Amino acid sequence: QQQVKQSPQSLIVQKGGISIINCAYENTAFDYFPWYQQFPGKGPALLIAIRPDVSEKKEGRFTISFNKSAKQFSLHIMDSQPGDSATYFCAARNRGFNKFYFGSGTKLNVKP
Amino acid sequence: DAMVIQNPRYQVTQFGKPVTLSCSQTLNHNVMYWYQQKSSQAPKLLFHYYDKDFNNEADTPDNFQSRRPNTSFCFLDIRSPGLGDAAMYLCATSRLMGEQYFGPGTRLTVT
Numbered sequence: 001q002q003q004v005k006q007s008p009q010s011l012i013v014q015k016g017g018i019s020i021i022n023c024a025y026e027n028t029a030f031d032y033f034p035w036y037q038q039f040p041g042k043g044p045a046l047l048i049a050i051r052p053d054v055s056e057k058k059e060g061r062f063t064i065s066f067n068k069s070a071k072q073f074s075l076h077i078m079d080s081q082p083g084d085s086a087t088y089f090c091a092a093r094n095r096g097f098n099k100f101y102f103g104s105g106t107k108l109n110v111k112p
Numbered sequence: 113d114a115m116v117i118q119n120p121r122y123q124v125t126q127f128g129k130p131v132t133l134s135c136s137q138t139l140n141h142n143v144m145y146w147y148q149q150k151s152s153q154a155p156k157l158l159f160h161y162y163d164k165d166f167n168n169e170a171d172t173p174d175n176f177q178s179r180r181p182n183t184s185f186c187f188l189d190i191r192s193p194g195l196g197d198a199a200m201y202l203c204a205t206s207r208l209m210g211e212q213y214f215g216p217g218t219r220l221t222v223t
Contacts, residue, residue, distance in 0.1 A: 034211065043116075043202050043214035044155065089154055093212075098143050098162055100212055102154040 003027055004092050006103025013110050019077040021106045023090035026071060030092040034100075035064065035075050038087045047088075048075070080110045115139070116215035118203050124221045125193050133188040133218045135203030144186045145212070146178060147202040155202055161186065162208065190220075198222045 006023045013019045032051055036044035050057045050064040050073065057064045063076040077084055090103040117136045125131040142163050147155035158172045161180045177189040190197055200219050206212040
């Protein structure tokens, strides 16, 4: 049973456009929601993260929107650039177990 | 710079020949994780340590073992690698209830 569901599986966006990736969860024990960016052959890099007491967090062109009641959160990449082309994973941490549960990933392709 | 280091970056082993992957960290984090990641898939947690406390995932094959001799180092031992064990192996660390940081990974090839 997948604890974090991520969509879409792949995404093509024109340069300058907005990329939106969505995740949903069920477990109310999750208390921390990071997003990771992974380039081919590299380890995932922490991009931005949010805690459930905040509805939005912005860092540069990257914004997380969090809807606690709907148990959904999303990553918005503004002014998407070809260098943003990578696979993005959402994740959620179970506060009782130090464990992170990952979404299935979204492969983003930003066209020049 | 403080970081998570994995060695080797690329490892080729023969079917059934034991192999050890290593991870070290300069972050002084008390939690260390080993993940397996196959192509186009999410990282899959194999096990993690909170200090010396070892936590094995229920679906981690017995073929995979781990050691953490001290805070800085953690090892992944694959006792008898099969073709299905070819993957990227990722080490990650975090403080208790803190952010998780990944190393660059070790790409394992089984011939």
